[in-house]
Amino acid sequence: MRGNLVCAFAVIRLLSTAIPVGAHHSFAAEYDKNKPVTIKGVVTSMKWSNPHAWLYLDVKDADGTIAHWSFELGGVNGLYRQGWRKEDLQAGTALAVEGFLSRTDPHVGNSQNITLTDGRRLFSGSPAPK
Amino acid sequence: MRARTARSLLPLAAVLAALLSLTPAVAAAQTPTAAATSPIRRMADGKPDLQGYFNPQAPGANFGLEVHTAEFGIPAGKGFIVDPSDGKLPMQEWAKAEKQSRVRPERGYDDPAAHCFPNGLPRSMYTGGFQILQPPGYVVLLFQGDTGPSYRIIALDGRPHAPERVHLWQGDSVGHWEGDTLVVETTNLNGKAWLNQAGEIVSYQEKVVERLTPIDGNTINYRATITDPVVYTRPWSIAYSLTRSQDELLEVACREDNDDLEHLKQVKEAAAKDASAQPGRQGR
Numbered sequence: 451m452r453g454n455l456v457c458a459f460a461v462i463r464l465l466s467t468a469i470p471v472g473a474h475h476s477f478a479a480e481y482d483k484n485k486p487v488t489i490k491g492v493v494t495s496m497k498w499s500n501p502h503a504w505l506y507l508d509v510k511d512a513d514g515t516i517a518h519w520s521f522e523l524g525g526v527n528g529l530y531r532q533g534w535r536k537e538d539l540q541a542g543t544a545l546a547v548e549g550f551l552s553r554t555d556p557h558v559g560n561s562q563n564i565t566l567t568d569g570r571r572l573f574s575g576s577p578a579p580k
Numbered sequence: 581m582r583a584r585t586a587r588s589l590l591p592l593a594a595v596l597a598a599l600l601s602l603t604p605a606v607a608a609a610q611t612p613t614a615a616a617t618s619p620i621r622r623m624a625d626g627k628p629d630l631q632g633y634f635n636p637q638a639p640g641a642n643f644g645l646e647v648h649t650a651e652f653g654i655p656a657g658k659g660f661i662v663d664p665s666d667g668k669l670p671m672q673e674w675a676k677a678e679k680q681s682r683v684r685p686e687r688g689y690d691d692p693a694a695h696c697f698p699n700g701l702p703r704s705m706y707t708g709g710f711q712i713l714q715p716p717g718y719v720v721l722l723f724q725g726d727t728g729p730s731y732r733i734i735a736l737d738g739r740p741h742a743p744e745r746v747h748l749w750q751g752d753s754v755g756h757w758e759g760d761t762l763v764v765e766t767t768n769l770n771g772k773a774w775l776n777q778a779g780e781i782v783s784y785q786e787k788v789v790e791r792l793t794p795i796d797g798n799t800i801n802y803r804a805t806i807t808d809p810v811v812y813t814r815p816w817s818i819a820y821s822l823t824r825s826q827d828e829l830l831e832v833a834c835r836e837d838n839d840d841l842e843h844l845k846q847v848k849e850a851a852a853k854d855a856s857a858q859p860g861r862q863g864r
Contacts (some may be wrong), residue, residue: 474696474726475840476777477653479688479847499837501696501726522840525726527830553685554846 618797682779686851700773728834
């Protein structure tokens with residue numbers, strides 16, 4: 451399992467700039483380029499659904515309050531072809547998500563990159579902003 | 581209508597048989613490599629055998645058919661318009677204004693692709709890989725697409741197009757061979773599809789003529805000419821290659837969990853509210 455995960459990360463990073471990622475909707479219409487965010491939290495679940503996968507995090511504020519965040523990833527097909535597997539991100543995994551905030555929901559974003567606590571990074575399959 | 585029904589049913593068995601013969605996607609899906617140059621494959625009747633999974637070499641086309649640089653959320657595109665020679669879409673003035681409007685965030689909801697409708701033509705041909713099958717008398721294209729599975733069934737028996745009153749997302753396609761080139765004419769398009777996320781436009785008067793010319797066993801030169809006098813001042817053409825891959829179709833149930841649509845609707849409603857609160861500002 452661990453080996454598979456490491457392999458998947460390598461493949462994801464290798465292919466992230468080589469494979470054009472499709473999208474059925476306008477990224478710029480849904481997310482705000484003026485609101486880049488980096489959110490650190492703990493995975494509660496990952497939903498492998500169409501047309502996009504979603505990553506759910508619990509994020510603890512400075513005062514200890516837990517906020518529930520949702521991050522959109524690429525389509526399940528694209529993630530699969532880039533090496534992602536259902537087992538890759540388990541509940542309880544601590545990580546940081548770099549992405550852009552929704553135009554309408556303060557706890558929804560689009561994930562561009564995911565960084566694990568040991569420094570490894572995953573490409574999330576979303577259209578890459580300039 | 582009887583001919584239309586027959587067209588829908590006749591190739592079904594062949595399509596299903598071909599699909600059932602596909603091997604599990606797990607291993608193959610990770611090796612999308614084009615094989616080395618090889619001779620054009622042939623059917624028993626000598627016509628080119630185009631069957632297989634092909635990827636369009638048109639990165640960025642779904643974000644604009646003209647040359648464009650990368651912007652936020654938009655990959656760069658080298659431009660795929662080969663006629664006119666300036667690489668620009670020969671749009672009517674009203675169409676230029678509409679295209680400008682469509683790239684505003686609040687118009688993202690209006691792209692039928694966001695609602696998981698079929699991509700229409702030629703958008704279906706550059707938004708992901710597709711499978712080509714050739715049951716007797718037909719060429720069948722199966723799209724995984726980014727908006728969910730769709731298909732085109734191209735009859736080769738010389739039948740006329742569907743009646744004018746019939747308007748379809750993917751249109752009505754008939755084809756014939758000119759030497760090694762498969763020529764496909766598509767009419768009866770409903771004009772609702774957008775050409776891409778750049779908001780490029782077609783109407784119900786759109787007619788598409790495609791030419792698929794295999795140049796070896798793994799490469800098809802693709803060219804599509806679009807005529808649409810409602811939107812454009814003259815016909816225009818795009819061209820790029822289709823390359824064979826060992827990849828296979830994977831399921832995309834686009835309507836399964838389309839949270840984006842609700843978000844895009846909220847953006848549209850918020851813009852409408854802003855517009856109504858500011859007299860003199862034009863909203864949509």
